[in-house]
Amino acid sequence: MALLPILCYPDPKLHTVAKPVAAVDARIRSLIADMFETMYEAKGIGLAATQVNVHERLIVMDISEGRDVPLVLINPKILWASPETHLNEEGCLSVPGIYDGVRRSDAVKVDALDGEGRQQLIEADGLLAVCIQHEMDHLMGKVFVEYLSPLKRNRIKTKMLKALREDRP
Numbered sequence: 616m617a618l619l620p621i622l623c624y625p626d627p628k629l630h631t632v633a634k635p636v637a638a639v640d641a642r643i644r645s646l647i648a649d650m651f652e653t654m655y656e657a658k659g660i661g662l663a664a665t666q667v668n669v670h671e672r673l674i675v676m677d678i679s680e681g682r683d684v685p686l687v688l689i690n691p692k693i694l695w696a697s698p699e700t701h702l703n704e705e706g707c708l709s710v711p712g713i714y715d716g717v718r719r720s721d722a723v724k725v726d727a728l729d730g731e732g733r734q735q736l737i738e739a740d741g742l743l744a745v746c747i748q749h750e751m752d753h754l755m756g757k758v759f760v761e762y763l764s765p766l767k768r769n770r771i772k773t774k775m776l777k778a779l780r781e782d783r784p
């Protein structure tokens with residue numbers, strides 16, 4: 616296992632649209648293990664492959680308190696999203712330190728493969744539904760700050776670029 620570097624907004628690579636995973640093979644299983652290690656180390660609840668610069672439709676998540684309920688979504692498809700929406704405060708490992716409100720469906724039904732390549736149907740609401748929608752956006756090249764006003768987004772961009780410069784003198 617290995618920790619993977621996480622891309623930081625506004626890195627243009629975060630806007631890459633991911634391709635489907637062709638086969639759940641040894642390479643993908645090893646990527647899943649590395650992504651979980653990276654996500655747990657960064658204290659995140661979800662990580663999309665896009666964020667570690669792998670542009671394939673793969674997400675790892677764990678929204679449990681005990682950090683012991685890992686969930687893998689490969690080639691996820693939203694089958695249904697509730698018309699009811701909710702404004703939730705979101706954050707992202709690719710936009711460290713920034714939290715803001717994003718409107719999402721309250722509940723979703725998602726079809727995906729699990730880490731063994733088996734079909735799974737997930738009916739999610741609450742935090743899990745929010746997390747799935749947030750991570751699936753990453754696979755489409757979308758970061759949550761793109762839902763915010765251009766003014767807010769530009770402020771965040773400036774802040775992130777400044778932090779990057781200070782990190783690497």
Ligand code: NI
Pocket residue numbers: 706707708709749750753
């Ligand atoms: Ni994110």
